Amino acid sequence: MKVTVIGCGNLGSAVVEGLVNKGYDVVACDKDEEALDALSDGVMKEKDAGKAVEGSELVVVAVKPEVVGPVLGSFDADDGQVVASFAAAVSLGYVRERTDGRAVRVMPNLAGEYNEMTAAVCADDGVPDEVARVLDDLGSYVEVDEELMDIATAVNGSGPAFVFYAMKAMRDAGVEGGLDEEDAGTLVAQTFRGAAAIVQNDERSLDELIDAVCSPGGTTVEGMEVLRESDAGRPFADAVGAAERRSVEITEELDL
Incomplete structure (x- = not known):
């Protein structure tokens, strides 16, 4: 074609x-x-x-x-x-x-x-x-x-930038802990790729997958407690909402 x-x-x-x-x-x-x-x-x-x-x-x-x-x-x-x-x-x-x-x-x-x-x-x-x-x-x-294209734009169109932001934060944390920047970047990139593959191929919900990684008394559950207490997901939801609103504004401003 x-x-x-x-x-x-x-x-x-x-x-x-x-x-x-x-x-x-x-x-x-x-x-x-x-x-x-x-x-x-x-x-x-x-x-x-x-x-x-x-x-x-x-x-x-x-x-x-x-x-x-x-x-x-x-x-x-x-x-x-x-x-x-x-x-x-x-x-x-x-x-x-x-x-x-x-x-x-x-x-x-x-x-x-x-x-x-x-x-x-x-x-x-x-x-x-x-x-x-x-x-x-x-x-x-x-x-x-x-009618759902604006929110879709925010999720999958703008979404890569939000994911890159999260990846950068994890990479930088690895570097602060002593990892070489390139090594930390490799670990983070493959971790995101592997996590995406699990989500696409596993029938469990995201909450169930989080629980599957969080062994009682282990390292992951300690980190998840920090994330849950900080409500770290809220800024990402706000970022998606801001991108959605801007999509609507562009349509109105340019009469599209």
């Missing part, structure tokens, strides 16, 4: 590289020649959006919210093509009104480069096969009602 990705910043380039990893024919489109040059050699590169979308079954618009409108106006898609906005806060209706293609709204994240992305997606008549295939190959996805 041929896919065009318009916008090759951090997100767009991650999507491009993830699709290349899976053997897709990818056309990367950006006015910035340096952004195009930074991509893998096997990627087709085009500055003109009109030319870039020719023959593509799926067009991914991975640009900042404020330029989605001009980008959609820079090419003509027909009803046989799917046009998926990967931009935060841009409503499905906004995309639908500006293209003849089948409109889809997606909230991805940067892990697409490593085919470990998770995405939230909404569409008028269910997720098109082209989008389902691409999102499966980039990682995984969930289909949600559009």
Whole structure:
């Protein structure tokens, strides 16, 4: 399947590289020649959006919210093509009104480069096969009602930054305790990766998994008592809430 990705910043380039990893024919489109040059050699590169979308079954618009409108106006898609906005806060209706293609709204994240992305997606008549295939190959996805896209944006779109923040805190604690910074970073990164694998493959709830690690009288239960007494989860919930509110504000401010 041929896919065009318009916008090759951090997100767009991650999507491009993830699709290349899976053997897709990818056309990367950006006015910035340096952004195009930074991509893998096997990627087709085009500055003109009109030319870039020719023959593509799926067009991914991975640009900042404020330029989605001009980008959609820079090419003509027909009803046989799917046009998926990967931009935060841009409503499905906004995309639908500006293209003849089948409109889809997606909230991805940067892990697409490593085919470990998770995405939230909404569409008028269910997720098109082209989008389902691409999102499966980039990682995984969930289909949600559009009214839930703002909270989804906060959880999975902004979420990596919140996870990186927690990882940094644990790494720094390891360094303060005497570990080499690189060693501490390796231990933390693999710990998060392993914990995620357990959550995805184990039928127990998160609370049950916490209890499974907390052997009576052991080290983990001592640490968990500190976390529970401090209500350390509250700032993360507040961060998600702030990101959700900002998503709503962007939609309103830019009339998206």
